[in-house]
Amino acid sequence: MxxxxxxxxxxxxxxxxxxxxxxxxxxxxxxxxxxxxxxxxxxxxxxxxxxxxxxxxxxxxxxxxxxxxxxxxDADFAATLDAYLYTRGDIAEREKAAEAERTDAKPEVPMRRFTVGPLK
Ligand SMILES: [Fe+2]
Known part of the structure; x- marks a missing residue:
């Protein structure tokens, strides 16, 4: 094929x-x-x-x-399968819960702090 x-x-x-x-x-x-x-x-x-x-x-x-x-x-497959497989309740409604979980679980991006060293 x-x-x-x-x-x-x-x-x-x-x-x-x-x-x-x-x-x-x-x-x-x-x-x-x-x-x-x-x-x-x-x-x-x-x-x-x-x-x-x-x-x-x-x-x-x-x-x-x-x-x-x-x-x-594939991390995208993993995240989606984790969100949907072996859950209970309305499957279509699960999308809202999955999105909320993703938002809650989103790691905080640390603020980059730049320093300029001693100013003389
Ligand atoms: Fe087969």
Whole structure:
């Protein structure tokens, strides 16, 4: 499969290229989850249906491993996953709480103090 780049390849950082591989792989795993579930829904043979659902769960595991890799490699993913995963209540409302937490947690930037030394 040809890679899809949205900027000249030679201008991409090695880190961006590595993350692209993870992101594309995650997209493919999620697509496979969807396909297996649809095929299982449409399958009259119970033994084959069980295999398709088993395979779907394997794809969920693959997707989850990639998501964990992204969490470890990308601070933006980490912060967002920390804000949303394993929370309770209204997910859409969670954005306001997450923004408030980010504002509260923002480290204070120390004031730079310049001195000019003794003036004679
Ligand atoms: Fe997979």
């Amino acid at each position: 040809a890679e899809e780049w949205h900027a000249p390849y030679e201008r991409l950082s090695p880190d961006t290229i590595t993350r692209h591989r993870a992101l594309r792989s995650l997209m493919e795993e999620l697509e496979a989850v969807d396909w297996y579930r649809q095929r299982a829904d449409d399958c009259a043979d119970e033994a084959l249906k069980a295999i398709l659902l088993h395979n779907m769960r394997e794809e969920i595991e693959h997707a989850t491993m990639l998501l964990e890799w992204l969490r470890r490699a």
